[in-house]
Amino acid sequence: MKMVKKYAGVMLCAAVSLSLAACGPQESSSEKTSSKGSELVVWEDKEKSIGIKDAVAEFEKEHDIKVKVVEKPYAQQIEDLRMDGPAGTGPDVLTMPGDQIGTAVTEGLIKELNIEKDIQSLYTDASIQSQMVDQKLYGLPKAVETTVLFYNKDLISEDELPQTLEEWYDYSKKTADGSKFGFLALFDQIYYAQSVMGGYGGYIFGEDKDGNDDPSDLGINNEGAVKGAELIQKFYQDGLFPAGIVGEQGINVLESLFTEGKAAAIISGPWNVEAFSKAGIDYGITKLPKLENGKNMSSFIGVKSYNVSAFSKHAELAQELAVFLANEKNSKKRYEQTKEVPAVQSLASDTDIMKSEAARALTEQSRFSEQTPNIPEMNEIWTPADSALQTIATGKADPKRALDQAAETAKGQMKAKHSGT
Numbered sequence: 001m002k003m004v005k006k007y008a009g010v011m012l013c014a015a016v017s018l019s020l021a022a023c024g025p026q027e028s029s030s031e032k033t034s035s036k037g038s039e040l041v042v043w044e045d046k047e048k049s050i051g052i053k054d055a056v057a058e059f060e061k062e063h064d065i066k067v068k069v070v071e072k073p074y075a076q077q078i079e080d081l082r083m084d085g086p087a088g089t090g091p092d093v094l095t096m097p098g099d100q101i102g103t104a105v106t107e108g109l110i111k112e113l114n115i116e117k118d119i120q121s122l123y124t125d126a127s128i129q130s131q132m133v134d135q136k137l138y139g140l141p142k143a144v145e146t147t148v149l150f151y152n153k154d155l156i157s158e159d160e161l162p163q164t165l166e167e168w169y170d171y172s173k174k175t176a177d178g179s180k181f182g183f184l185a186l187f188d189q190i191y192y193a194q195s196v197m198g199g200y201g202g203y204i205f206g207e208d209k210d211g212n213d214d215p216s217d218l219g220i221n222n223e224g225a226v227k228g229a230e231l232i233q234k235f236y237q238d239g240l241f242p243a244g245i246v247g248e249q250g251i252n253v254l255e256s257l258f259t260e261g262k263a264a265a266i267i268s269g270p271w272n273v274e275a276f277s278k279a280g281i282d283y284g285i286t287k288l289p290k291l292e293n294g295k296n297m298s299s300f301i302g303v304k305s306y307n308v309s310a311f312s313k314h315a316e317l318a319q320e321l322a323v324f325l326a327n328e329k330n331s332k333k334r335y336e337q338t339k340e341v342p343a344v345q346s347l348a349s350d351t352d353i354m355k356s357e358a359a360r361a362l363t364e365q366s367r368f369s370e371q372t373p374n375i376p377e378m379n380e381i382w383t384p385a386d387s388a389l390q391t392i393a394t395g396k397a398d399p400k401r402a403l404d405q406a407a408e409t410a411k412g413q414m415k416a417k418h419s420g421t
Helices: 029-035 049-063 074-087 098-106 125-129 165-175 190-200 223-237 250-259 270-278 315-325 328-338 345-349 357-368 376-380 382-393 399-417
Strands: 039-044 066-071 093-097 140-145 148-152 181-184 205-207 213-218 263-268 283-286 299-308 369-371
Touching: 039 049, 039 074, 039 315, 049 066, 049 315, 049 328, 074 093, 074 098, 093 098, 093 315, 098 299, 098 376, 125 140, 125 299, 125 369, 140 315, 140 328, 140 357, 148 270, 148 357, 165 181, 165 223, 165 263, 181 250, 190 223, 190 299, 190 382, 213 376, 213 399, 223 382, 223 399, 250 263, 250 270, 270 357, 283 357, 299 315, 299 357, 315 328, 328 345, 357 369, 376 382, 376 399, 382 399
Parallel strands: 039 066, 039 093, 181 263, 299 369
Antiparallel strands: 093 299, 140 299, 148 263, 148 283, 205 213
16 A cells, blocks of 8 residues: 655745746637637635736736636635536636545536646646646646644744654643643644654555555555554643644634744644734744654645636636736746745745745645645545544544544445445
């Protein structure tokens, strides 16, 4: 059995090209004439439209069309597209998480893109692979993210940072008193818990002979996954994590404890950089710690992408807009406004981006990261795995029994919902 595909140093790598402003599928003069006066609708992520404002204005001027930008939570856009697309009220271009690509393709919600290889090569391997299904491309990477460690410099200095998760356990035992805490993480969710379980050999899916995710090889309850879950359980059983960070409100409690100066360190992601800065926290960011076996904690690479709706009446123009929004020039502009780390390889050496401690930490952590599976079967993993981890966190079940039940449930759901598994 193999681990989920690993991508060393995949987020930000080597220089490739300059701007893509003039690249992409070219419309004929007749196509441009027919698109004149048209309106494209873009669904952008919440509070991120500022990042594409200038690019949209430039595209509108060049093509003599209107582009309407609507903000929606990017993880929910596919759900809305299922209703709005057929009704004719959906977008032409949307943004979505890479792990939803397989489901969107299976349901016929997004179009295959006809993008030249030289444009595809501008992006990191992991980010462009997240947009592939059966060797066909369905999107262009907008940004990449993974989890990192945030620490409060007023509570712990960089020199004092424990280097392993076990050392953080010891630090927390000395620090936690019920109202203040040392290290915190949302380990009742597989998205975060896989960082520990994966470091001990647990995995979501193995690989088939072609290197693709193999849903028949499930590793969420193997020996390594159980060992990781046993370590996770210790943090809860010994009172080092407050009961409030279990369940749906856990993320709010965890973030509040950090912004209130009641937690020395937490695992979070770049989505909180701006929020923590506004809260006035003097924080540092670094990669996740190692485990006692010497391996670094792993993490999922998340990829946000621009995709073309299968219901778009202007699919070619929508594809051109997606290419334009995701090109190198506009990716850098978007970073300057939103601080979302671009997926363009050449921007790894960009001094303006690498000035950011968050960007450097994400780049370092990406060396130990794994691509979030994008096959439809991944939808059957999240809920059973999270439910199992919550019973582990609350002490209602031992790790092996809980993870065995999660695996059994996931396999049953995959068999019922996905043919050929």
